[in-house]
Amino acid sequence: MRLSEEESTDRIARVRRDLRDRVVILGHHYQRESVIRFADFRGDSLKLAQLAVSRSDAAFIVFCGVHFMAESADMLRAPHQKVILPDLTAGCPMADMADLPRAERCWAELNRAAVWPVIPITYINSSARIKAFTGRHGGIVCTSSNARAILEWAFRQAPRILFLPDQHLGRNTARAMGIPPEEILVWDPDQPQGGHSTEALRRARVLLWKGHCYVHQMFKISHVRHFQNQDPPYTILVHPECAADVVQAADMAGSTGFIVETIRQSAPGSRWAIGTEIHLVERLAREYPDRTIVPLTRFGAVCATMSRIDPPHLLWVLEAIAAGSPVNVIRVPEEDARDARLALQRMLDHS
Ligand code: SF4
Known part of the structure; x- marks a missing residue:
């Protein structure tokens, strides 16, 4: 952290050259310039995870993004590959708004109230455990580019969906499909039955988890x-x-x-x-x-956690790989990865 930007840049370039094809560096579109300049590929979270899979010759995937993106890459990687997140505190506050205990409680409450059947859909911006929850319950992952096709698929399976964790992507997609506002409810996970009567829940077609992206x-x-x-x-x-x-x-x-x-x-x-x-x-x-x-506004539309990936952290993880002792390896437990892959695979099959 004490290095000047010039020193970090020189050392990153040097170690990157030495590592050659052993490493692929992925950079999300929201990444700062001083980091993304070293990315072999740029893109959104899904595109980057797919690119990582296509580079199975690289033993290490260094993901300059946030935690859920590195988890997705870990679930799609080849067995010999390792996924590395340069700073483990680079999380996504929106993904953190949906956690497994409250999602399971929501599911049990819907079951008890006979608000059924429901297809859960999770935005790719969610933890591996939420993707696994979705996969276990017959649901599917979506991205911001295929959300409409995924909702259409879900409505062919059931009259009602539960959309996690971003209420806004869920609402905007549902409204674009012509679903009226009175059939869309926000599920507040801190309220009994999400804050709604059983009758209101039965009338709803879209239940939106109360999450958002502050940016x-x-x-x-x-x-x-x-x-x-x-x-x-x-x-x-x-x-x-x-x-x-x-x-x-x-x-x-x-x-x-x-x-x-x-x-x-x-x-x-x-x-x-x-x-x-x-x-x-x-x-x-x-x-x-x-x-x-x-x-659209000059004030503050910065993803602060994405910005935690900076040249010193990138340098640190690359030099650790070169020294033969990689740090910050992301490993999703196999029981979560198995169910999460079901939801990811359904998305790939239906978009
Ligand atoms: S921009 Fe929003 S959704 Fe994307 S990583 Fe940052 S907090 Fe999460």
Whole structure:
């Protein structure tokens, strides 16, 4: 941590060169520039996990993202590979909002109230234990790019879904499918029966776990209106983890992959206000200087835990691999991995 940025950068480049194909470095779109410059691949969480699988020649997968992403890579990796997270405190607060004891209690309460059948769906931004819970109960994983296809699949199996842990992605997807607000309820895991009567639960088609991403909650409808009122106006592009009023007022909404691709295909001279994590927006602005690209708000849309992956931590884990004693290896217990893979595989089969 005492090294200058220049020293860390030089040492990372040197050890990276020495390790050659033994290591693949993955960088999430929200990662800071001083780290992502060393990534062999950039992408969203699912794309990165799939890329890791495709690089089975690499004995070590260094995942510059957050904990649940490294867990997904660990569940999909080849047996001889190890997944490494440079800082173990790089978690996802939204994923942490859904824990196994409260999810099991929710399931038991729905069962007791005969609110049945229900298909659980978990956003990929969740712990391996929640993915395992979902797999055990006939459910499925989704991402922000395939959420609609996954909900459609679930409604072919049952009249009702339980969506964890992000209420906003669940609500935005359900609303886009034409499900009216009165058939969508938020399940508060700290209230008996999620805070609802049995009759209300039986009328609902979508039960949303009360979780959210604090980064995407920073974008407000007033920010959308501000950029729409400019002359000429900006096109507003947001992530579906934003609140429903922001998503509905925006011109476009989609996953980080969709945002990157939309900007790549946009015309020179076009103007964009983007509602997602600031590192991605600033990178797009740098990569496309012939377009005007600004964050939907300048204040605070930083994923603080993702930012814990910094050059000193990346250097530390790479040098530990080179020294033959890898640190921060992520290992999902096999009993969780087995059930979680069921839910992941259903997603791969149905999207
Ligand atoms: S941006 Fe939000 S959902 Fe993504 S890792 Fe950070 S807290 Fe989690």
